[in-house]
Amino acid sequence: MNYLFIAYTATWALIAGYIIVLGKRQMSLKKEMKQLEEWNSEQ
């Protein structure tokens, strides 16, 4: 039962980790887009 728990915890942790990475990328993209908009409005 312990091994089953280890395997499934590792599985979900890795999938969650990748989803977090994608989320972070999206956040930094939003920041860049905002910055770009600010630059454009200053023009």
Next chain:
Amino acid sequence: MRQENLFDRILLYILIPSVFILLYLIFIWSPVEKIMGETQKIFYIHVGTAWVAFLAFFVVGFYSVWTLIKPNMNRYIYAGISAEIGVVFTTITLLSGMTWGRASWNTWWSWEPRLVTTLILLFIYVAYLFIRKMDGSWEKIAKLSSVFGIIGCLNVPIVFMAIRWWNSKLHPVVFGEGKNQSGGGIEPEMLATLLFSVFTITILYVFLMRKGAEIEKMRHIVKKSKNKLINKLAS
């Protein structure tokens, strides 16, 4: 854009209930194996992620060939995201396999053909992702990384056939065992759970692939616009 969002939503509406159904099938519905007990249930996620990792690397191979023939940013992006997901799923496959090995053979690792070839596959795609992070024009990097992508893809059938070619006794052949390939097989409930696991993980792969590619495409557009603006300001 609206249609794309609708498709992503549909995928999510299929994915979320499927995950819960899969957990029900694995932990409640599928029978407990007599010899290994509950630990055998690792098998469903292990085989499911392995199949989807193979699919991800075939997609990398497909887009890599296409990129080599006709370089295109979208193909390059799809290959990269597919490789990332493939690396995540291969790591899961190796970790779940190691846990299985520890439970059934009392060892975390064995230098057995299937494990070694899978590890090599993982290293090829980690190298592939490192190449993509290199500085330089994307066309050059795309060509170089595509060669690695294709080499990795060619390794996939070797991983699959490893236990048959080198006749490993440690890793069981679940389907098509023996010379006439009629051996092996599992209980119908186990097979149904396994197939549903493959289905759910495939949906997860498609969802992650679409989300990842969408972010990367936008990032590319933003980068281009930024460079244009900087050049405009400089001139």
